Amino acid sequence: MKRWLSKNLIKVYAFLAFVYLFIPIAYTMAFSFNNAGKSNLTWRGFTFANWQNPCGAPQVCNALGNSLKIGGIATLIATILGTMIAFALGRHRFRGRSVVNILIFLPMATPEIVLGASLLAMFLNLGVNPGFWPTVIAHVMFCISFVVVTVKARIASLDPKLEEAAMDLYATEAETFRRVTLPLVMPGIFGAALLAFSLSFDDFIITNFNSGTLTTFPKFVYISSARGIPPQANVIGSTMFILALTIVLVGQFASSRKNRV
Amino acid sequence: MAFVAAVAKRSANVRGIKRPSTPYILLIPGMAWLFMFFIYPLINLASTSTQTPAASGEVGAYVQTFRFANYIDAFSGAREQFLRSIFYALIATLLALAISYPLAYAIAFKSGKWKNLLLVLVVAPFFTSFLLRTVAWKQILGNEGPVVAVLKFLHILGPQGGLTASAFAVVTGMTYNFLPFMTLPLYASLERIDPRTLEASSDLYANGITTFRKVTFPLSLPGVVAGTLLTFIPAAGDYINATLLGNPRTKMIGNVIEARFFDIVDYPTAAALSFMLMAAILIMVMVYVRRAGTEELV
Amino acid sequence: MVDAAASTKGDLTLTNLVKEFGDFRAVDDLSLVIPEGSFFALLGPSGCGKTTTLRMIAGLEEPSSGKIAIGSTDITYAKPYARPVNTVFQNYALFPHLTIFENVAFGLRRRGVKDVKEQVTKVLELVELAHLAARKPVQLSGGQQQRIAVARAIVNRPALLLLDEPLGALDLKLRRQMQIELKWIQTEVGLTFVHVTHDQEEAMTMADTIAVMNEGRIEQMGTPVELYESPKTVFVANFLGQSNLVKGKVEGTDGDDLQVSVHGNRIVVPANRDFSTDNHERSVLIGIRPEKISIEHPEANTLGGGIITDISFVGVSTQFQIQMPWGQELAVFEQNDGGASHLQKGDTVSLSWKPQFTFALDGTADIDAGTSVNPEEE
Numbered sequence: 041m042k043r044w045l046s047k048n049l050i051k052v053y054a055f056l057a058f059v060y061l062f063i064p065i066a067y068t069m070a071f072s073f074n075n076a077g078k079s080n081l082t083w084r085g086f087t088f089a090n091w092q093n094p095c096g097a098p099q100v101c102n103a104l105g106n107s108l109k110i111g112g113i114a115t116l117i118a119t120i121l122g123t124m125i126a127f128a129l130g131r132h133r134f135r136g137r138s139v140v141n142i143l144i145f146l147p148m149a150t151p152e153i154v155l156g157a158s159l160l161a162m163f164l165n166l167g168v169n170p171g172f173w174p175t176v177i178a179h180v181m182f183c184i185s186f187v188v189v190t191v192k193a194r195i196a197s198l199d200p201k202l203e204e205a206a207m208d209l210y211a212t213e214a215e216t217f218r219r220v221t222l223p224l225v226m227p228g229i230f231g232a233a234l235l236a237f238s239l240s241f242d243d244f245i246i247t248n249f250n251s252g253t254l255t256t257f258p259k260f261v262y263i264s265s266a267r268g269i270p271p272q273a274n275v276i277g278s279t280m281f282i283l284a285l286t287i288v289l290v291g292q293f294a295s296s297r298k299n300r301v
Numbered sequence: 302m303a304f305v306a307a308v309a310k311r312s313a314n315v316r317g318i319k320r321p322s323t324p325y326i327l328l329i330p331g332m333a334w335l336f337m338f339f340i341y342p343l344i345n346l347a348s349t350s351t352q353t354p355a356a357s358g359e360v361g362a363y364v365q366t367f368r369f370a371n372y373i374d375a376f377s378g379a380r381e382q383f384l385r386s387i388f389y390a391l392i393a394t395l396l397a398l399a400i401s402y403p404l405a406y407a408i409a410f411k412s413g414k415w416k417n418l419l420l421v422l423v424v425a426p427f428f429t430s431f432l433l434r435t436v437a438w439k440q441i442l443g444n445e446g447p448v449v450a451v452l453k454f455l456h457i458l459g460p461q462g463g464l465t466a467s468a469f470a471v472v473t474g475m476t477y478n479f480l481p482f483m484t485l486p487l488y489a490s491l492e493r494i495d496p497r498t499l500e501a502s503s504d505l506y507a508n509g510i511t512t513f514r515k516v517t518f519p520l521s522l523p524g525v526v527a528g529t530l531l532t533f534i535p536a537a538g539d540y541i542n543a544t545l546l547g548n549p550r551t552k553m554i555g556n557v558i559e560a561r562f563f564d565i566v567d568y569p570t571a572a573a574l575s576f577m578l579m580a581a582i583l584i585m586v587m588v589y590v591r592r593a594g595t596e597e598l599v
Numbered sequence: 600m601v602d603a604a605a606s607t608k609g610d611l612t613l614t615n616l617v618k619e620f621g622d623f624r625a626v627d628d629l630s631l632v633i634p635e636g637s638f639f640a641l642l643g644p645s646g647c648g649k650t651t652t653l654r655m656i657a658g659l660e661e662p663s664s665g666k667i668a669i670g671s672t673d674i675t676y677a678k679p680y681a682r683p684v685n686t687v688f689q690n691y692a693l694f695p696h697l698t699i700f701e702n703v704a705f706g707l708r709r710r711g712v713k714d715v716k717e718q719v720t721k722v723l724e725l726v727e728l729a730h731l732a733a734r735k736p737v738q739l740s741g742g743q744q745q746r747i748a749v750a751r752a753i754v755n756r757p758a759l760l761l762l763d764e765p766l767g768a769l770d771l772k773l774r775r776q777m778q779i780e781l782k783w784i785q786t787e788v789g790l791t792f793v794h795v796t797h798d799q800e801e802a803m804t805m806a807d808t809i810a811v812m813n814e815g816r817i818e819q820m821g822t823p824v825e826l827y828e829s830p831k832t833v834f835v836a837n838f839l840g841q842s843n844l845v846k847g848k849v850e851g852t853d854g855d856d857l858q859v860s861v862h863g864n865r866i867v868v869p870a871n872r873d874f875s876t877d878n879h880e881r882s883v884l885i886g887i888r889p890e891k892i893s894i895e896h897p898e899a900n901t902l903g904g905g906i907i908t909d910i911s912f913v914g915v916s917t918q919f920q921i922q923m924p925w926g927q928e929l930a931v932f933e934q935n936d937g938g939a940s941h942l943q944k945g946d947t948v949s950l951s952w953k954p955q956f957t958f959a960l961d962g963t964a965d966i967d968a969g970t971s972v973n974p975e976e977e
Contacts, residue, residue: 050403050406050407050411051407051411053403053404053407054403054404054407054408054411057400057401057403057404058404058422058423060400060477061422061423061426061480062426063437063441064426064429064433064434064437064438064441064477065425065426065429065434065437067437067440067441068429068433068434068437071440081440081443081445082445121330121331121334122331124327124328124330124331125327125328125331125332127327128323128324128325128327128328132323132324132327133324134324134325134328140328140332143332143335143336143340144335146339147335147339149534149582149583149586150339150343150579150582151534151535151537151538151555151575151578151579151582152535152538152539153538153540153555153558153559153575153578154343154346154538154575154576154578154579155339157346157558157562157571157572157575158342158343158345158346158572158575159338159342160562161342161345161346161349161568161572162338162341162342162345162346165345177338178338180334180338181334181335181338181339184331184334184335188331199690199692201688201690201692202692202694202695204659204679204686204688204692205686205688205692205693205694206694206705207658207659207678207679207680208657208658208659208679208680208684208685208686209680209685209705209706209709209751209752209755210680210706210709210710210755211680211705211709212678212680215709219705220694223696224695224696238428241430242430242431244431244432244541245539245540245541245555248559249562257430258430258431258432261430261432261433261436262432262541262545265432265436265439265545269433269436273433274433277429277430277433278429280428280429280430281425281426281428281429284425284428285421285425285428288421288424288425289418289421292417292418292421296417
């Protein structure tokens with residue numbers, strides 16, 4: 041027994057770590073089936089009702105809707121802007137590279153509270169009330185950096201000889217980009233968009249500062265955490281989890297099939 | 302041979318997309334956005350930090366007086382929370398390192414064909430809302446929850462004891478929430494280690510522990526540094542864990558700033574505190590940059 | 600948009616081509632003519648400028664000065680997609696997201712050619728890979744990818760096909776096979792091939808004409824036989840195969856033949872084998888290839904007093920290392936023609952060869968040029 045343990049200590053440890061990771065998830069999913077009224081603090085019985093009627097609790101779906109709308113718009117803008125920067129960094133020579141690199145890095149290193157507070161202060165100074173669009177603007181701001189990092193990594197892994205080969209085979213610069221570069225970078229752009237969306241959806245601190253009376257899903261959970269979060273919120277959380285997990289697993293599976301000889 | 306490599310690297314760039322204005326066209330929209338909504342607000346905040354209340358006494362009205370003493374006032378008013386934030390963040394980072402390192406090691410070296418699946422599973426819990434996870438911990442560790450029940454049963458906790466609304470709960474929450482920021486960079490640098498290096502070490506008479514100490518760990522250091530920074534930075538500024546899992550005596554600097562912004566409406570103090578927090582963090586980052594260069598950042 | 604491919608024909612002419620990277624001159628005033636329809640090799644060690652030259656011909660690198668022309672068309676500054684030139688890259692550079700068919704069809708489609716399917720199928724049949732048309736590059740072996748890379752280039756019938764060390768990644772047997780195949784394709788299709796390589800055996804096997812490059816310049820250009828039997832510089836003598844080079848003093852002439860004293864031995868160099876350029880005032884380097892030397896049969900040119908220090912049996916031949924009285928070690932290859940040799944280490948022998956195989960080079964040249972075992976040290 042002792043021998044087995046010393047050989048497999050790491051694996052046992054890793055298994056325990058995974059259990060630890062999933063405890064809150066399991067809890068959240070379990071309590072989505074709780075037959076609770078408004079307060080989801082103690083277990084009252086098993087029911088499917090919450091899953092059948094996810095918008096049953098007031099405000100839940102409204103908050104979800106806002107989060108999805110903000111996420112969608114912010115993702116679109118941030119992905120476009122970030123991809124453009126990534127291409128500039130990854131495929132061009134220009135002066136001021138370090139400045140661009142630092143400027144992209146800084147938002148990721150700045151505490152969210154500083155990002156949120158400084159933006160709010162500016163909006164107030166300009167006489168703009170916090171709400172939907174200020175939130176979108178804020179989300180785009182902090183997502184750009186992550187998009188740049190993701191897409192830039194993908195571009196870096198692209199063999200520059202492929203673009204040379206395309207031009208050698210009579211493709212102009214524009215055709216080369218359209219037919220070779222872009223298709224090959226697309227998975228990176230897609231991944232970046234996914235990342236941006238999840239960052240936006242899950243954001244609380246910056247949103248809290250800049251959304252005013254508008255409620256997003258994380259804000260809703262925060263506000264209702266004192267009284268007790270309705271089980272419908274658990275339903276939505278569980279759904280997002282399953283959805284995200286599925287997308288990632290399908291993506292992994294698809295790319296491993298493509299690479300199989 | 303270095304010549305050839307240098308030459309090859311430069312030629313790769315020569316045949317990029319030609320017009321010299323192209324990079325600037327690509328950069329301007331994104332950079333402009335960042336400038337308008339990141340740099341400018343920060344500058345604005347900096348100027349706010351040296352303002353003082355307006356003579357009118359109106360709530361939220363301030364005038365620019367370049368009063369740098371605001372910083373000293375702010376710090377002395379919030380020194381406790383400041384230090385506590387750094388302290389909690391450090392503990393959470395160390396705990397995260399202790400938990401993540403073996404996990405990353407197991408995935409990198411001991412998982413065979415399950416490697417990708419395990420990586421996904423490490424990140425998967427963080428597909429649920431940050432808020433929901435933290436609230437879940439609040440309820441799991443809560444007085445009605447299973448953990449307290451077990452501890453009371455084992456007489457580790459007295460009948461009045463509880464786990465939530467404590468520093469313990471706050472740090473636990475922080476550690477949990479920032480775990481993937483530690484695990485992924487660790488995994489990335491461990492994965493890069495050629496397993497034959499470890500075999501060579503063993504061939505040269507080193508046992509398991511020595512190999513780890515002298516070969517594996519030093520080679521994984523870049524990942525340790527990256528993970529530590531990526532965990533510490535958001536942890537220091539976080540205040541959600543403190544709010545949901547703590548009590549008034551566990552308030553962090555983030556709570557103070559939020560309060561100064563919304564409840565007390567003292568913008569200069571809030572601004573000063575924000576910048577001091579940023580400065581503390583940026584100093585650590587600059588040390589890292591000097592080692593790795595700016596290309597490694599992004 | 601481009602049908603330069605169909606219209607431009609003729610010899611490739613490089614005139615005073617220079618390429619500088621900062622202070623470093625990669626290509627130093629290069630001029631040569633590659634006849635249409637020939638298989639031409641640019642041979643040299645790493646860093647000699649051969650790949651840079653190739654890239655300038657392809658348009659992937661801009662010359663610092665000089666001219667490149669095909670026939671009478673100047674293409675020096677033309678974009679790669681406007682030249683009737685196609686390249687087979689070292690790592691093949693097949694488009695991973697396209698099928699084999701689409702990879703090969705790529706150039707045709709960009710040029711707006713009509714009967715794409717027919718032409719692609721024909722060239723795939725030429726390389727015997729028509730059955731893989733629907734696969735993706737990642738599903739092919741290295742050798743198959745290599746053939747597709749060639750097919751993708753030649754389907755466009757370029758005036759010039761450039762090959763950048765295309766066989767480097769293949770194992771020995773496959774490489775030998777591909778060398779023969781490429782040579783066959785070139786004769787079949789009749790295109791001009793320019794092949795860049797550091798492997799002198801490969802160059803000699805495949806090319807009609809070889810240009811040996813060193814430090815941005817051409818050392819010597821000629822047929823494989825010319826270069827091998829009559830090297831004009833020490834670099835070429837050492838880089839192609841192996842040479843014994845010994846310093847000697849010119850004593851006089853007998854008619855037009857040189858009489859050279861080499862450490863007390865009298866060596867005759869026929870007039871037409873004297874490639875030195877400095878009037879041999881002080882000295883001359885006598886060169887003789889190891890396989891031309893005989894240990895057992897005396898000939899007119901002889902170096903005596905050598906002691907055998909090493910004997911290696913390599914199957915086709917037996918290789919001897921002989922230490923001469925003046926300290927230098929010379930190599931002798933005796934063909935394995937069935938006769939058993941009684942020679943042993945430590946035996947004293949004389950090295951003899953027929954004068955017509957001797958060659959003479961500048962006495963002041965660096966005797967080690969071209970000999971690096973590690974090509975990276977050039």
